[in-house]
Amino acid sequence: MTMKITSIRQGVVPISSQIANAYIDFSKMTASVVAITIEAGDGRQATGYGFNSNGRYAQPGLLAERFIPRLEEAGELAAHPDGGFDPIPAWTAMMRNEKPGGHGERSVAVGVLDMALWDAAAKLAGLPLWKLLANRYNGGKADDAAWVYAAGGYYHPGKDIDGLVEEMKRYLGMGYSTVKMKIGGSPGMAVREALLLDLGRIEAVLKLLDGDGSRLCVDVNGRFGLHAALSYAASIQGFGLRWYEEPLDPLDYSTHATLAEQYVPPIATGENLFSMVDARNLIRHGGLRPDRDILQMDPALSYGLVEYLRTLQMLREHGWSARRCVPHGGHQFALNIAVGLGLGGNESYPEVFAPFGGFATGVPVQDSRVRMPEVPGVGFEAKNELYAVLKDL
Incomplete structure (x- = not known):
C-alpha cells in the first residue's frame, strides 16, 4: 500500500507571556502550527497536527519556502512494513538538498512537520502514538505512566x-x-x-x-x-x-x-x-x-x-x-x-x-x-x- 500527502496548512500563534528565565523573556514568543492530511491507498485519511516547543520562534518562512513544498512534491510514499504510514520517507523528502550542519532554526521547522506526520500515522493505525511507537520500536512494551x-x-x-x-x-x-x-x-x-x-x-x-x-x-x-x-x-x-x-x-x-x-x-x-x-x-x-x-x-x-x-x-x-x-x-x-x-x-x-x-x-x-x-x-x-x-x- 502507498500513502500520499494531500494537504498541508500552516499558521502562527502567540505563546507570549510576561515571564523570563535567566536569558530571555517570552513577551514576543510565537509558535508555528501545521496540519497535514494523509490519504492511504485504500481511501482512508487522517489529519495530523504539529507545533514547535517554547523557546524558539515560529518558522513560517522556512516552512513555506522549503519544507512544505518538498512534502507536497513527494508524491506516493512507501508504507511501513506493518502496513501503516511511515513518517521516515516523508522526513527524507523534506531534508532533500539540505547540507549537514547549521541546525538552529531549520531543525525547528522540520520538527513541526514531523510531529504532524506522526500524529497522522497513529491516527491511520487507530492507535495512540505511544502504542504505535512501542509496537514499532520497543518490542510492544510501553510504560504504564x-x-x-x-x-x-x-x-x-x-x-x-x-x-x-x-x-x-x-x-x-x-x-x-x-x-x-x-x-x-x-x-x-x-x-x-x-x-x-x-x-x-x-x-x-x-x-x-x-x-x-x-x-x-x-x-x-x-x-x-x-x-x-x-x-x-x-x-x-x-x-x-x-x-x-x-x-x-x-x-x-x-x-x-x-x-x-x-x-x-x-x-x-x-x-x-x-x-x-x-x-x-x-x-x-x-x-x-x-x-x-x-x-x-x-x-x-x-x-x-x-x-x-x-x-x-x-x-x-x-x-x-x-x-x-x-x-x-x-x-x-x-x-x-x-x-x-x-x-x-x-x-x-x-x-x-x-x-x-x-x-x-x-x-x-x-x-x-x-x-x-x-x-x-x-x-x-x-x-x-x-x-x-x-x-x-
Whole structure:
C-alpha cells in the first residue's frame, strides 16, 4: 500500500507571556502550527497536527519556502512494513538538498512537520502514538505512566520569594511531587550577590519540600560562565538537588566536563542541542556521567522524532540508557515518546505556555506521574484548549 500527502496548512500563534528565565523573556514568543492530511491507498485519511516547543520562534518562512513544498512534491510514499504510514520517507523528502550542519532554526521547522506526520500515522493505525511507537520500536512494551515534574519558578515583575513559594505550593496541590525553578536571572549583579539571592530562593522552596532536595531541580538556561557555574555548584552541592540544569552554554562541551569533575550530583542539559551529531558531541566531550546525569533533547525542536530515534540509538551505542532522557518542552508529543519508548519522563508546564503545554483535559497527575489516554494519535483532540487552536487549520 502507498500513502500520499494531500494537504498541508500552516499558521502562527502567540505563546507570549510576561515571564523570563535567566536569558530571555517570552513577551514576543510565537509558535508555528501545521496540519497535514494523509490519504492511504485504500481511501482512508487522517489529519495530523504539529507545533514547535517554547523557546524558539515560529518558522513560517522556512516552512513555506522549503519544507512544505518538498512534502507536497513527494508524491506516493512507501508504507511501513506493518502496513501503516511511515513518517521516515516523508522526513527524507523534506531534508532533500539540505547540507549537514547549521541546525538552529531549520531543525525547528522540520520538527513541526514531523510531529504532524506522526500524529497522522497513529491516527491511520487507530492507535495512540505511544502504542504505535512501542509496537514499532520497543518490542510492544510501553510504560504504564510517565514521570513528570512541574517546571516553573520563572522571573516575573513584582514576584518575590513568597510568590515563588506560593507557585510551588500550587504545583504540589496539582499532584506534582517534583518541581523546578529558575536561578541565575539577576543581570548586573556580581556573582556572589546573585548567588546569595538565589540561595534564599532555593532554601525557601526546599523548606516547602520538607528539605528533600531530590524533589527540586534548578535551571540556569545556559546563562553562566565557568566561574559562576562553579561558584553556584559549590554552594548547592550539599542540597542533594534532583538536578542542576543547563548551567553553561549548551555547546561548550569542555567546560561542562570541567564542571562535572567538581559537581557530584546530577547535571541536566541538552534542550538546546538540535541534532544527533550535536548530542553525540556532548556525550563524547561533555564529561557527563551515564549513571546520574539527565539529557533533555526536545524532539519537537530537533528535526522531530525521526532524528530523535537516531539520537536514542547513538546513546545506546555509548552506554547510555533511554531512562536518562527527560525531554524539554512539556508537550503531549514528548509525553507519548516517553511512554512508548521507555524514557525517564517528561517536563510539564502547569501554568505557562498555554495552550501547548500539559496533558489531555481531565487526566490527573498523581505523585508526579501521569497515565496516557487511549486516544488515537498524539491526543491533541483530548486537550480542549489546544485543539481549539489546531482545528482552525
